[in-house]
Amino acid sequence: MKPTVPLVLLVLLTVAGQSQAQVKSSILDLTNSVRSILPSLSRPANHSRIFYAVMFDAGSTGTRIxxxxxxxxxxEELPVLDNEMFHSTKPGLSAYADSPEMAGHTVRMLLKVAKKxxxxxxxxxxxxxxxxxxxxxxLEAEKAQALLDQVQHxxxxxxxxxxxxxxxxxxxxxxxxxAWISVNFLTGHLNAQTQKTxxxxxxxxxxxxxxxxxxLRKTIESVPVSDYVAKFGILNSTFQLYTYSYLGNGLMAARLATLGALGAEGLQWxxxxxxxxxxKFRDEWSFGGLTYHVSGDPDGYSGYKLCYQEVLKVVKGIIHQPFELEDSNVFYAFSYYFDRAVEAxxxxxxxxxxxEVRDFKKRAKExxxxxxxxxxxxxxxxxxMTYITCLLKDGFGFKERTVLQLTKKVNNVEASWALGATLDHFHHLKIH
Incomplete structure (x- = not known):
């Protein structure tokens, strides 16, 4: 290995007898020259590259970074996820539908996490x-756009x-x-050789x-409409998924539907x-920027059977039951599935x-x-708990003995669509 001149001495020799402006210029040139010789500080000896991404999940009940x-x-075609810094705040951006500048303030505060x-x-x-x-x-299109404009700013x-x-x-x-990409990436099931997801x-x-x-091919062939099937490519492999998103069947929207409050007017009275x-319960409850007066039925009956009949109306005829479920896949359940299982x-x-699905049912009854x-x-x-039970059994058609993996994090990373969306940004998965 050739002997090298100490960097400080090299700088002194270089800048001797020069003006202040020339000194700055010389140091800058020297720094660039040294950078071209020395390995990058963010590049380990094996020539791996460290890079970062910031993804905001603007959900209905909170905003997460x-x-x-x-x-x-x-x-490697796919990167290794080295670390995730996660932070969340409530309420969601939709709560600021009438004051969009507050949505911008929320995002600005969360960006401090990224800067640190x-x-x-x-x-x-x-x-x-x-x-x-x-x-x-x-939300109404105009109000939603006003919120997005604030975030863009x-x-x-x-x-x-x-x-x-x-x-x-x-x-x-x-x-x-x-979300499927996130969980399968974190569990090591996205490589080209995988036969199991x-x-x-x-x-x-x-x-x-x-x-x-x-x-089974029949699972794809028996979907009610083509919207239930999606394809994307990664690592020279193409995946054809059964997938569907039911708008209005999230936990908070289901509360509104169960109460008969979805789309109702005259909320103040x-x-x-x-x-x-x-x-004997009576209180106010807010969701999506609106406040509702809710109560039990003081003159009627309460309990699991009556409650199940109420939530069944929110599920029946809306949720499609796939041809195959528990026989072919392990299912990871997260977000409110996880949160309510913890609370219960x-x-x-x-x-x-x-x-097991029947664990939700048993605890819902209790x-x-x-x-x-x-x-x-x-x-x-x-x-x-009753809604979750009904959604799993009468909605998707899971058997009571079907086992679900309830999780908030996989390998210390939040189980959500955010990681998949980040991979999509870098790898352009061409979902269709």
Missing amino acids: HVYTFIQSLS TVPRLEWKRTPVILRATAGLRL VFDESPFLVPDNSVSIMNGTNEGIL VGILDLGGGSTQITFLPK QVFKSSCLPK GLIDGVQGGML VCNKMSKYLLISPFLCMD
């Missing part, structure tokens, strides 16, 4: 993207890279596909998604009653766990028939 750190090896996570030298190379889901899909004034179409409302079908069940506030890779709520004491809030015991946890717990 995911800051991903990737390592891209020259020999991404090295300053990488800001201008790091894409920042926001995808809105059912909360904005349920915040992005444009930020130091990050703002790609074309950086702020938009995401197609519901893509939401399911990208996992299905996903995502229960948001405004919509719910089911996505899996069918093994109406009280929406349900046998899924404690008989069925799984650990950190580890998650395996549950909660609904002893609502006062669970009142402090949530007055809606009976309604929510």
